[in-house]
Amino acid sequence: MESQREFLDEKALVQMNPLEKRIFYWHIANSEYACGAPLEKVSASYWDQNEAIGQFDGRHSLLVDGAQKVVEAIAEDTTILLNKKVHKVKLIHRGVRVSLNDGTELEADKVLVTVPLAMLKKGNIQFEPPLPKRKADAIKRLGAGRIEKIAVAFPRCFWKDLKQKNPPVDYFAHVGPVEQRGLFHTIYDFTNRQDGSPKSFVLMSYVCGKSLEIFDKKTDDQVIKMFIETLRKLFPGKHIPKPVGQMVSRWGKDEDIGMSYSYMAVGSKPEDYDSMAAPVSDRIYFAGEATHRFFPQTMHGSYLSGIRATTWMLDDYLVDHTRSFSTL
Numbered sequence: 001m002e003s004q005r006e007f008l009d010e011k012a013l014v015q016m017n018p019l020e021k022r023i024f025y026w027h028i029a030n031s032e033y034a035c036g037a038p039l040e041k042v043s044a045s046y047w048d049q050n051e052a053i054g055q056f057d058g059r060h061s062l063l064v065d066g067a068q069k070v071v072e073a074i075a076e077d078t079t080i081l082l083n084k085k086v087h088k089v090k091l092i093h094r095g096v097r098v099s100l101n102d103g104t105e106l107e108a109d110k111v112l113v114t115v116p117l118a119m120l121k122k123g124n125i126q127f128e129p130p131l132p133k134r135k136a137d138a139i140k141r142l143g144a145g146r147i148e149k150i151a152v153a154f155p156r157c158f159w160k161d162l163k164q165k166n167p168p169v170d171y172f173a174h175v176g177p178v179e180q181r182g183l184f185h186t187i188y189d190f191t192n193r194q195d196g197s198p199k200s201f202v203l204m205s206y207v208c209g210k211s212l213e214i215f216d217k218k219t220d221d222q223v224i225k226m227f228i229e230t231l232r233k234l235f236p237g238k239h240i241p242k243p244v245g246q247m248v249s250r251w252g253k254d255e256d257i258g259m260s261y262s263y264m265a266v267g268s269k270p271e272d273y274d275s276m277a278a279p280v281s282d283r284i285y286f287a288g289e290a291t292h293r294f295f296p297q298t299m300h301g302s303y304l305s306g307i308r309a310t311t312w313m314l315d316d317y318l319v320d321h322t323r324s325f326s327t328l
């Protein structure tokens with residue numbers, strides 16, 4: 001951000017008119033959205049370290065019914081205890097004991113910890129013995145980023161001119177004032193058109209960077225009102241109908257989540273992701289987006305880290321249980 005200030009304001013290396021400057025800051029907002037943090041908190045050296053290997057190719061796809069469907073499919077035939085909070089993970093003789101807030105204690109050969117990085121930072125789970133320094137340092141150094149999401153359902157598709165373009169527009173940019181650049185900078189058409197005629201038409205957008213300070217001071221209704229004001233400016237002369245539904249996420253305030261996704265904070269190193277993933281004593285394993293060096297911040301990173309960790313667990317389990325044969 002220092003070099004950006006120099007570039008634009010102090011040394012005025014590049015002369016921009018007010019519109020060009022707003023468009024430049026739109027791109028800054030887009031990076032702050034991707035990183036989940038204001039740019040001054042992000043490592044200039046490593047912010048995109050994950051791209052050291054090729055990312056997935058192909059078209060983007062939109063989960064219009066939400067990620068729940070994916071989770072449900074993966075969870076099929078699995079026993080899941082809901083509304084149980086882990087507060088302690090302790091290594092015991094040949095295994096691990098997990099203590100839940102309701103007093104239940106569970107014992108297993110091995111456990112997999114998948115709580116968000118923000119919860120590890122807060123120390124919500126006590127590890128006994130404490131986590132090794134390398135992992136504790138990585139937890140401190142990596143950033144727990146935040147963006148929030150809003151969605152509004154309308155009875156009419158007042159943006160249908162955009163849908164009639166060839167190819168149809170699925171999302172569009174909003175170039176707002178520089179100081180509110182993270183407020184609804186991109187707006188997505190989230191209408192579910194899979195079942196024929198949609199019953200309502202949905203627009204979804206994000207809040208990121210410093211604009212979260214504005215968002216945090218507003219109620220859900222006030223946030224939606226600001227969004228509708230933005231739409232009025234983007235579609236002058238169009239009547240914006242009264243919404244028939246709305247949602248506003250508050251991931252930052254959720255006491256079990258507290259973040260959206262990790263980022264390379266100033267002072268963090270790419271190896272911190274490897275330290276996050278490293279098992280402890282071949283009995284406590286870690287997965288989740290903040291453990292995947294090459295696909296952090298994503299659902300697929302989280303999924304792949306789970307496959308990786310369970311493979312390590314099974315490998316180690318087999319080693320543990322075949323050792324008697326190999327030492328004959």
Ligand SMILES: Cc1cc2nc3c(=O)[nH]c(=O)nc-3n(C[C@H](O)[C@H](O)[C@H](O)COP(=O)(O)OP(=O)(O)OC[C@H]3O[C@@H](n4cnc5c(N)ncnc54)[C@H](O)[C@@H]3O)c2cc1C
Binds near residue numbers: 084115149297
């Ligand atoms: C607004 C937004 C937009 C996003 N857009 C995309 C996108 O377009 N594409 C994409 O791939 N990714 C996207 N992501 C990121 C993606 O959602 C996350 O990277 C992913 O969900 C992280 O999965 P996870 O399993 O690591 O953590 P989580 O899904 O956060 O799961 C961790 C679980 O641990 C539970 N937990 C916490 N504490 C405890 C405890 N003490 N005991 C027991 N359980 C506990 C939590 O309740 C939670 O269920 C987005 C995220 C946000 C917020």
